[in-house]
Amino acid sequence: MSFKDRWRPLAKDGLLAVAMAVLLSFIVSIGTRHAGVPDYAAVLAGSLALAAWRRGPLVALAVSTACMLVLAVRVEPGPAAAYPVMVSVFAAARAGHRVAAALASAVYLGTDLALNLPDIDGSVRELQDTTLLIGWFVAAKVAGTVTRHRQAYLEEAERRAAEAERTREEASRRRASEERLRIARELHDSLTHSISVIKVQAGVAVHLARKRGEEVPPALLAIQEASGDATRELRATLEVLRDAGRPDAEAAASGLDRLDDLVERARSAGLPVEVTIRGTRRPLPTEVDRAAYRIVQESLTNVSRHAGGAAAAVRVDYADRELIVQVDDDGTADPDAPPVPGTGLLGMRERVAELGGRLRAEPRPEGGFTVRAELPLEALPAVREQEPA
Template structure:
């Protein structure tokens, strides 16, 4: 038996003993106060508590009811049958109505543990609870109205106990359902983060590698010595991409480990992106406006990934046109604009794939926005507005 089970059992046994003593005490007091004449001082304590004062059925029924209360958390339906039967036996022996509290407590636990269909078959146990006090009355007390009164009170208490238990069960199931939904949502969002990071790292690197490989193949036959820089660039790009991919996956596999504390790439690595493109013969220029401000880590990382994906799209779709990156630092944050002079024309439909969708998600996650579309004079532009450190405002 583990500690939690022992604690619950100890609490149930303590409650069972208290309820049994309360039922016996109420019955004892009822017997003393029901004698002819005014009670003598101390009569309640001096009266005999043995079988001569109370019927053995009261003691037996109270013991059975207490046993039901004690095991109600471990065998709820069995406990309800035992407690209800014990209460009926005690009532038949002349016990006070206090003895009905024990099956009410057990019924609450049953309703909190099971839906109604799981314990509806135990409903006939309410009949003995109603009839038992009137066994010695003509027609079970129906002639003087006691039966109807007892039935109304007993059934009302039973329904209230079951209703409270059902409310507790519904609330608990609702909380568990919300927690499960939250867990699934977190897992889904985590998978999206992994997919987005892998897409950005692998997509950009493979685009650069493909461009470098094309240059190497073009000059391999006529000027083989010029293929060496492209091959070196391929080797460096693939090595860097593999290291970044390993670091990214390590962060997600061990969020609390050392890898999670490794610095994520930000705009300070923008020159590396530009160098990779220019080494492959693709023109790329960077202009800056305003005094650089310190960005939050999440915003800085999102800015880097947006520029990276934008340059990847330039390599894939701009047909060899050069790219331009413009960074404008403002008190509110940073504005990023990546343009090219590719074949896109104003009015052309924008097909939003994983790249643009990922950029929008990254910007939205840090409170920013991304706009993308053809330029009026031709080419394509991606414009992102990302907020700065709001705590400094």
Template sequence: MDNSAPSAPQPWRPSAVAGPLALAVFQVAGTFGASEGQPDRRAVDAFALLLVVAGPVSLLWLRRHPVAVLWFVNAVTLTYLLRGYAYGPVMISAVIAAFACVVLGHRASAWGAVAVLFTGHFGLRGFFRDEPWSWGQVLAVAAWALLVLILAEFARVRRERSIAARAARSETLKRQANEERLRIARELHDTVAHHMSLINMQAGVALHLIDRQPEQAQAALTAIRDASKEGLTELRALVDVLRDEEQRAPRSPTAMLGSLDDLVERSNAAGLVVTKRVEGDQRTLPTAVELAAFRIVQESITNVIRHADADAAQIELGYGETELDVRIDDNGRGGVVDAETGGSGIRGMRERASALHGSLTVGASPLGGLQIRARLPLTEDR
């Protein structure tokens, strides 16, 4: 698995150059120091310095081309060792390259490169120099190489877990943002659509009566004023919540079941005869349930006004022990509604019901039009 970073730093940026440059200086100085303590080894010459510097310089491209850099550093290191130069810090570049490849997910390449370097050093040096080796040396170098690779594997696991945790957090934030976007869209749709539908209907009435029956036109204009005022109040409350940078709990919503009488009155004023009937023990319900029920009723009445060509609608609230049964019927023309989509209004109502682990169905009404029925479990506030 390749977990390398999506964008590696440019190799010539000062922050990227500083590390390899410091390593090159250290390896050159360390090689001279090691050579003085190992007089039996080949003296440091220009080619040795070239090999010592080539490893750190190649690390500039380690993040962009980790496998290629690993094998290049291995070749440089193996050449240095087979020529018989003094043992010293030349191995650091190979260790860094192998460690980085394991961490970045190129595990097979890293383990293979270390194996090639190990076997090449002990298997080929007899062909280049008459230099015997012992099993003690082999075991010591093998243990050292395994330690480096095991530590790299631990670092890789930690890195992959960190990446997975960040991805999970990002997905959670994305899901929460999407849910909040849908919630805001529902609130805006339900708030604006209902009041604009009432305003549109009353405006048509006012235009029709303004010359012949000005007193009735005045009543329609008053209804327009009231509907626009209430709509602006709800929009202002929603905007205030969105502007709350400290994420304080929003004020209690005014759109609750207690406001249904006002909704019925406004709808009657708009020319749609709406009646309300309550069954069971009417009581205060959890806020989330009351808000969802009110919005479902509001959107249903809005759809009746806008699309159903109806003159009457009926709202029924059934208070049960474990759920609230909400039914809205009209005597309009009905029609087939797509159960999956049904427009943004039906979709929004279904989302509200689903958010409470409830259900919403759309079907034919006994009154001849359409029936919207929602079953909302009486859950606690969320």
């Protein structure tokens, strides 16, 4: 709640108290000739007590009733003296103090009736005024009770709405968890078997080649190593899907600590790769570390697929507040005909956007393609916009 929202009710209550004090002072000044300082003091105290009708309804009720009784006994200002008491009765009933509201009403009305009955000439008129006051007091108490019930109804409706929203969120999380388990089962039943077969067959081929004394082809060794890494990463992914709520669920995922293995696999597959590290290598936030690794991995994969015979240069800059990852190749990409973004590039953009970073992926003016990601190492207040590709 803002400062303005907190002080707005206080300002309204203060304005009500001041208006009531001005009104009663005017009525007392023109209606009675013997009003003195104590009478105006009673008017002021009884009216200003209304400033606390929200936060202290019983205090406002007691002070206004006592002060208005003093005023009624001393100068008999008429029904106007009951105005602060009626407001306080409404406030007490609204707060649930029905007995106190009824007691204050009975005391004030009884005193007013006792003061007016001895006046034989004006008894009928005074009794009419007292009857009118009784109706006003009853209306004030009923209005306070109705307001209380309405407020309780609104609070109950809000509570039920919040409970329904919480239930929907829990149902949504449960459906998401069930979907993750289903995906994990599908991946395990399909990819794990296929990758395991590839790994076993590559291992058998390597074993037979060495047994016969033949040179093992580098591509075969790369397949064997890549299948092993794929199995490890798939197991880590399945663990994440099955237990996403555990804090260290993604601890086994790849990061820049496996950059050397990634580069060696690319080289064994025939892709020349140079790596440049700037700054001091240090532990990174898990999300940043994983995103950087995936960006390099996807970039090298794209170079192998689309840049045919090109060489790649990987640069990692450890800055104070961000990590910069850049992969350049000297392929045949044309700046005038940029490639259509595929799933891999879209995935990189999503990773960078989640971290509040920036990604630039486009052909280079001198030829080839560049991918540059700037990943903040600290939480940002808002996600920065990505540069257009």
